[in-house]
Amino acid sequence: MQPTRDIDRRADRSWADNAVRLIEADARRSADTHLLRVELPEWSRWRDGDAEVGIDLYLKDESTHPTGSLKHRLARSLFLYAICNGWITEGTPVIEASSGSTAVSEAYFAKLIGVPFIAVMTAGTSPAKTALIEREGGQCHFVQRAGEVYAEALRLEAERGGHFIDQFTMAERATDWRGNNNIAESIFAQMADEDHPIPTWIVVGAGTGGTSATLGRYLRYRRHPTWLCVVDPENSVFLPAFESGDGALTSDAGSRIEGIGRPRVEPSFVSQVIDRMIGVPDEASIATARCVTNRLGRRVGGSTGTNMWGAFSLVAEMVAQRRTGSVVTLLCDPGDRYSTTYFDDSWLAAQGFDLGPATAVLDEFLATGRWSG
Numbered sequence: 001m002q003p004t005r006d007i008d009r010r011a012d013r014s015w016a017d018n019a020v021r022l023i024e025a026d027a028r029r030s031a032d033t034h035l036l037r038v039e040l041p042e043w044s045r046w047r048d049g050d051a052e053v054g055i056d057l058y059l060k061d062e063s064t065h066p067t068g069s070l071k072h073r074l075a076r077s078l079f080l081y082a083i084c085n086g087w088i089t090e091g092t093p094v095i096e097a098s099s100g101s102t103a104v105s106e107a108y109f110a111k112l113i114g115v116p117f118i119a120v121m122t123a124g125t126s127p128a129k130t131a132l133i134e135r136e137g138g139q140c141h142f143v144q145r146a147g148e149v150y151a152e153a154l155r156l157e158a159e160r161g162g163h164f165i166d167q168f169t170m171a172e173r174a175t176d177w178r179g180n181n182n183i184a185e186s187i188f189a190q191m192a193d194e195d196h197p198i199p200t201w202i203v204v205g206a207g208t209g210g211t212s213a214t215l216g217r218y219l220r221y222r223r224h225p226t227w228l229c230v231v232d233p234e235n236s237v238f239l240p241a242f243e244s245g246d247g248a249l250t251s252d253a254g255s256r257i258e259g260i261g262r263p264r265v266e267p268s269f270v271s272q273v274i275d276r277m278i279g280v281p282d283e284a285s286i287a288t289a290r291c292v293t294n295r296l297g298r299r300v301g302g303s304t305g306t307n308m309w310g311a312f313s314l315v316a317e318m319v320a321q322r323r324t325g326s327v328v329t330l331l332c333d334p335g336d337r338y339s340t341t342y343f344d345d346s347w348l349a350a351q352g353f354d355l356g357p358a359t360a361v362l363d364e365f366l367a368t369g370r371w372s373g
């Protein structure tokens with residue numbers, strides 16, 4: 001008889017136990033984000049026999065997370081996933097290829113569990129963004145060209161014995177799509193006592209694609225008849241890839257709507273769970289961000305403008321079909337991050353943006369409920 005083989009790799013798990021506890025404790029201290037009801041004009045209500053019926057529009061305000069955007073959820077999921085996979089252990093430097101909201105949120109969670117965080121970004125990144133990352137205790141590492149960030153993140157991972165947390169690959173799998181208070185479960189719970197608790201449409205943009213993947217899977221899992229619409233800005237390949245089925249498409253130009261639209265079809269973009277895509281011109285996204293800012297009395301970011309342009313067009317479609325129901329979309333991040341861009345007229349002029357035509361579409365929609373966009 002051969003000797004019994006016994007490979008015993010038991011190791012002390014107290015560091016991981018405590019890191020998970022710290023992240024769970026942070027979630028417990030945090031409140032859920034609000035689901036705001038957006039007031040629509042009178043044309044959104046009509047009589048059907050004796051009943052007054054109509055359309056309700058909701059905006060889930062993801063800007064109220066501790067790190068100010070929907071990336072707070074993603075960063076929490078990515079850290080839990082990496083810790084529970086044994087990829088992040090005591091002292092592991094965490095590396096991300098991002099200068100955006102994800103890096104800000106990841107820096108927050110890295111500090112929370114006491115590991116270093118390095119965001120790899122291009123040298124041109126605005127000081128305001130690097131300041132947000134550094135304020136959360138993160139370190140900014142610069143490369144010359146945008147195309148170099150992934151290779152540099154991988155190089156740092158190898159050199160420092162770190163972990164490249166890689167939002168664009170991991171977003172779709174790190175989030176618990178069946179529930180665990182993910183964004184989908186939260187929306188449906190918050191809608192429970194509304195006139196139309198099961199939305200006709202949910203409208204979101206795609207950056208990693210993680211949010212749309214979670215929502216689309218959840219709709220199927222819970223057998224809700226809700227349709228999922230993904231809105232996409234200019235220069236993004238998500239919509240052309242959705243149309244043609246070609247996952248290898250790339251684009252040379254980058255998206256000008258921060259947080260959404262990508263030059264390659266990211267691994268976390270799950271096109272099979274998307275029911276419809278609407279391409280939104282950048283001028284329309286910005287004009288809508290400004291319009292929504294005026295109506296809500298608080299600044300919203302560009303991708304929220306993209307979402308609301310899509311949501312408005314679907315509301316108009318439902319009005320035209322005399323179809324009652326609700327539409328839900330997201331307020332992804334606050335507009336004060338964009339005071340020197342989308343909310344700055346001289347920046348707009350320098351980009352050659354003319355918000356006139358899009359503003360006219362919005363004015364007509366708000367006045368009549370009709371859509372000419």
Ligand SMILES: *Cc1c(COP(=O)(O)O)cnc(C)c1O
Binds near residue numbers: 071101102208258259
């Ligand atoms: C990331 C992001 C999105 C898109 O979310 P994903 O889940 O990554 O697709 C939208 N708006 C903003 C501001 C973002 O940062």
